[in-house]
Amino acid sequence: MRWKISHxxxxxxxxxxxxxxxxxxxxxxxxxxxxxxxxPPSKAAFIVPSQSVRW
Structure with a gap:
């Protein structure tokens, strides 16, 4: 069977x-x-702010 391709x-x-x-x-x-x-990220680059810091 041949393919029927429409133009x-x-x-x-x-x-x-x-x-x-x-x-x-x-x-x-x-x-x-x-x-x-x-x-995994190095622990030295991960800075946790202190709880006494007020923004």
Whole structure:
């Protein structure tokens, strides 16, 4: 059976292709996001204000 492609409308396979490419990009981005290990903040840089300070 041959594909029937109308010259007036978009090819429906193009939408499928774009959806697959978008899903691949989403999976790669999520994999990169969850694969990177973030360093815990150093305790020296975390300043806690005193309770006696009035703003």
């Amino acid at each position: 007036h409308d978009h090819d429906p396979r193009l939408g499928d292709l774009l959806t697959i490419v978008a899903l691949i990009i989403l999976v790669v981005a999520a994999w990169h996001f969850f694969d990177t290990r973030s360093e």
